Amino acid sequence: MKFSILIPVYNVESFLSRCLDSILVQKIQSYEVILVNDGSTDSSGSICDQYVKKYPQLFNVIHKKNAGVFSARRTGLVHAKGEYICFLDSDDYWAPNYLEELDAELAKQNPDVIIFGHYLVGDNHRLLETSHPSLPEGLYEKDSKHMVYATLLKDTSLNTLWCKCIRRALFDIDRDYSSMYHVTMGEDLLESLPILDKAETIKIIHTPLYNYYQNEGSATQTKLKIRTMNSTATVLQELEIYALKWDCSQYDLHQRQGLSVVFIIKQLVLHRFGKFSYSGEERSQIIARLQQDDFKQFIQRYDPSVAPLSLRLCFISFRKKWYAFFQLLLISFGSLYYCKKHWLPIRKGNKA
Secondary structure, eight states, X not given: OOEEEEEEESSOTTTHHHHHHHHHTOSOOOEEEEEEEESOSSTHHHHHHHHHHHOTTTEEEEEEOOOOHHHHHHHHHHHOXXXXXXXXXXXXXXXXXXXXHHHHHHHHHOOSXXXXXXXXXXXGGOEEEEEOOSSOSEEEEGGGHHHHHHHHHHOXXXXXXXXXXXXXXXSOTTOOOGGGTTOOSSHHHHHHHHHHHHOSEEEEEEEEEEEEEOOTTSOOOOOOOHHHHHXXXXXXXXXXXXXXXXXXXXXXHHHHHHHHHHHHHHHHHHTSSSTXXXXXXXXXXXHHHHTSHHHHHHHHHOOGGGSOHHHHHHHHHHHXXXXXXXXXXXXXXXXXXXXXXXXXXXXHHHHO
């Protein structure tokens, strides 16, 4: 069997059939689909059972207690039999030529990993954006693999598992990842690191083969949580281990780690008011988490000279432990942002 397709499933009854039907239209038939129902509370589990009943030669389902996407993927890997592993999120769907294109690329150069492009799509298949790996197309091996590793530090175009076709032999099936099941953000990068480390040949293609769905009707903003910060710290510490092993630029590593703090500061500034605003207690918890050793190190090593003045001031105040001034900056910048976004448009409208 050529391909094992792993699909974690959790409460996606509105999208699951579209996802699974996009597999059934593929011309290549040498595959198995492993559905891991991660404790869904809607009809997703029943939909999985229906596809297994209708296509028993292609579909398998595993029903388990909810433990997150990381755990669901590891469960699927244990049961996979294909030579190559493909990942598909259950609210997304494939291009009709997905397996055909991958099969052709594997026949050409037999790479260990293929990394490909994707479409960002909205409701009714509306195309929002086309993206691809930031590296040039081609085969990366031996010394040129360093370009792949360097890119991992500079951008996120190689992070996701669903943009990769991976030789199953690269997965350490027996490794116990349970200590990392708390990771709810960045788990794709966390799982990609050992794979790209072991791969001898990595093929980059820009062809979009995957449709990543963005629900335009739902709120895209969510409040930052401490568990998300913990996940980020775990992933960035693991990234540092591999960056040192690969002899990557320390500056690029520190900038990548520092960007996580930039994101957190922006969250605190942008959500000073409104639906997603943070309570005083929530802000205090986030700032206290930033003072712990891992994030403190990210802050100390980041070069803020490349950031806007507002962020530079935030970094300087935090480094010098001027926490009251840091809070004042957040209030000031948050108020300015709110006025610019909400008050100025009203003033302009009244003048018109």
